[in-house]
Amino acid sequence: MAAPEGMFVLEGRPTAQxxxxxxxxxxxQGVFIPGQQVNESALASQLNTSRGPLREALQRLxxxxxxxxxxxRGVFVLELSTEDVREIYAxxxxxxxxxxxxxxxxxxxxxxxxxxxxxGIIRNMAxxxxxxxxxxxxxxxxxxxxxxxxxxxNTRLIRIYETLAAESRMCILSLEVAYPRIDVLVQEHxxxxxxxxxxxxxxxxxxxxxxxxxxxxxxxxxxxxxxxTA
Amino acid sequence: MAAPEGMFVLEGRPTAQxxxxxxxxxxxQGVFIPGQQVNESALASQLNTSRGPLREALQRLxxxxxxxxxxxRGVFVLELSTEDVREIYAxxxxxxxxxxxxxxxxxxxxxxxxxxxxxGIIRNMAxxxxxxxxxxxxxxxxxxxxxxxxxxxNTRLIRIYETLAAESRMCILSLEVAYPRIDVLVQEHxxxxxxxxxxxxxxxxxxxxxxxxxxxxxxxxxxxxxxxTA
DNA sequence: TAAATGTAGATTGTCAACAATACGCGATTC
DNA sequence: GAATCGCGTATTGTTGACAATCTACATTTA
Numbered sequence: 001m002a003a004p005e006g007m008f009v010l011e012g013r014p015t016a017q018x019x020x021x022x023x024x025x026x027x028x029q030g031v032f033i034p035g036q037q038v039n040e041s042a043l044a045s046q047l048n049t050s051r052g053p054l055r056e057a058l059q060r061l062x063x064x065x066x067x068x069x070x071x072x073r074g075v076f077v078l079e080l081s082t083e084d085v086r087e088i089y090a091x092x093x094x095x096x097x098x099x100x101x102x103x104x105x106x107x108x109x110x111x112x113x114x115x116x117x118x119x120g121i122i123r124n125m126a127x128x129x130x131x132x133x134x135x136x137x138x139x140x141x142x143x144x145x146x147x148x149x150x151x152x153x154n155t156r157l158i159r160i161y162e163t164l165a166a167e168s169r170m171c172i173l174s175l176e177v178a179y180p181r182i183d184v185l186v187q188e189h190x191x192x193x194x195x196x197x198x199x200x201x202x203x204x205x206x207x208x209x210x211x212x213x214x215x216x217x218x219x220x221x222x223x224x225x226x227x228x229t230a
Numbered sequence: 231m232a233a234p235e236g237m238f239v240l241e242g243r244p245t246a247q248x249x250x251x252x253x254x255x256x257x258x259q260g261v262f263i264p265g266q267q268v269n270e271s272a273l274a275s276q277l278n279t280s281r282g283p284l285r286e287a288l289q290r291l292x293x294x295x296x297x298x299x300x301x302x303r304g305v306f307v308l309e310l311s312t313e314d315v316r317e318i319y320a321x322x323x324x325x326x327x328x329x330x331x332x333x334x335x336x337x338x339x340x341x342x343x344x345x346x347x348x349x350g351i352i353r354n355m356a357x358x359x360x361x362x363x364x365x366x367x368x369x370x371x372x373x374x375x376x377x378x379x380x381x382x383x384n385t386r387l388i389r390i391y392e393t394l395a396a397e398s399r400m401c402i403l404s405l406e407v408a409y410p411r412i413d414v415l416v417q418e419h420x421x422x423x424x425x426x427x428x429x430x431x432x433x434x435x436x437x438x439x440x441x442x443x444x445x446x447x448x449x450x451x452x453x454x455x456x457x458x459t460a
Numbered sequence: 461t462a463a464a465t466g467t468a469g470a471t472t473g474t475c476a477a478c479a480a481t482a483c484g485c486g487a488t489t490c
Numbered sequence: 491g492a493a494t495c496g497c498g499t500a501t502t503g504t505t506g507a508c509a510a511t512c513t514a515c516a517t518t519t520a
Contacts, residue, residue, distance in 0.1 A: 014299075014503085015503080037471095039470095039471075040472070049505095050505045050506075052282075052505065053503080053504070056285075059290070060293060069244075071472085072511045073471075087384050087386045087387070090328065090332060090384060093328070094325060097324065098320065156295070156321050157321050160321070160390055269500095269501075271502090280474060280475045280476070281475080283475095285502090285503095299502095300482095301503090302502055304501060304502065
């Protein structure tokens with residue numbers, strides 16, 4: 001039976017996941033700064049829950065890699081090194097290249113569906129660029145790439161990429177307002193979309209590689225970047 | 231100061247991880263069969279611990295994907311579909327291709343170090359093939375590929391691959407004694423090693439793609455495979 | 461004064477009891 | 491006879507208290 005209009009299934013999701021999602025968002029938005037300790041008891045009472053579920057959420061984020069746990073010391077927000085940035089973007093490149101191939105190997109309607117979604121994101125991105133809302137731009141940036149990978153329908157690839165997306169947003173966050181090359185940002189994503197639509201495999205692969213390479217350069221070359229240690 | 235001879239640092243590892251590692255091994259060895267429920271309380275008392283740490287371990291394995299949790303029902307051992315098999319090997323291919331490129335782009339000593347390790351594994355594999363120890367062969371098979379990826383030193387890539395390795399062993403396990411093409415198994419890995427040593431990038435890429443493609447064919451084409459649902 | 465040692469505080473790790481939830485089965489009703 | 495309703499049971503979800511461990515600081519001693 002289809003759900004009647006105006007009704008919604010009440011969130012039967014586990015509490016721990018709700019907490020984890022909330023915390024992840026706070027971290028990638030920079031409310032929790034890298035290196036900062038996250039206190040179990042304190043947070044638990046703030047969120048009006050007990051340590052059990054909260055602990056579970058923290059563990060989840062530890063496994064995702066945006067928190068690090070030190071035995072008997074506590075959990076801390078990940079501090080990114082330039083090496084971390086290189087690692088993250090190397091894996092992102094691998095995943096996106098695989099996604100590109102998978103998409104081009106799949107049916108045409110899968111490609112067009114994905115393109116339609118990507119177009120909408122680019123449109124929003126252009127809007128936010130106009131008003132220079134950096135948080136929103138960073139979010140849309142990752143939303144674009146996540147949608148790209150989601151197009152494959154490969155749940156494992158998607159799950160992996162979601163983790164990378166969170167880490168990437170932490171990288172971008174470190175640059176704060178210094179999001180570089182703002183003018184070409186929309187253009188680069190548009191290029192990727194165009195090449196996908198044209199089903200130009202090698203062109204798409206090259207574009208993805210360039211995109212990642214440039215991002216690493218931007219993120220590692222800026223010495224004033226806060227929160228990224230050499 | 232260097233640790234005195236005969237001394238060892240006592241394992242300060244978290245209990246949950248010890249449990250998780252142990253359970254993972256039991257699952258990939260087929261002690262827990264796919265679809266089977268894993269009872270928290272029962273296992274906790276069997277392992278002489280409480281539900282807290284055990285629950286944490288289960289959650290970890292859920293996130294890795296070899297257990298699935300149904301809200302208020304319990305956790306169950308993952309049942310693999312042919313679609314899962316395709317997904318797993320698609321991601322493995324992506325990761326190994328990235329690892330190959332990373333290795334070839336890195337210093338020569340990194341390649342030679344990796345090759346030395348891979349050689350040892352192949353030697354062991356040949357031994358086990360002689361006595362037809364399937365469990366050991368499956369373990370060495372994944373050990374080979376894990377070592378290959380570990381050679382890159384990319385901690386994120388490695389972590390991702392370890393999860394895939396566990397899932398792959400579950401795939402192979404489903405075939406049980408019917409590990410196909412046993413004669414060419416050592417040969418295929420030897421080929422990959424040779425191409426890596428020769429630094430033949432495109433040859434290596436092709437070999438990896440073939441290796442994965444064949445594996446998927448073997449795993450999905452056998453209808454008598456236990457535990458893999460269509 | 462500097463090194464070593466003991467102690468206090470805070471934080472995580474572990475545990476056992478309690479509450480909430482979903483499923484299966486039998487009774488009931490149309 | 492078939493569908494529905496309600497109850498019992500098994501299992502997970504949650505909670506607060508207790509134990510173990512680590513860091514930092516004060517104290518002692520050569």
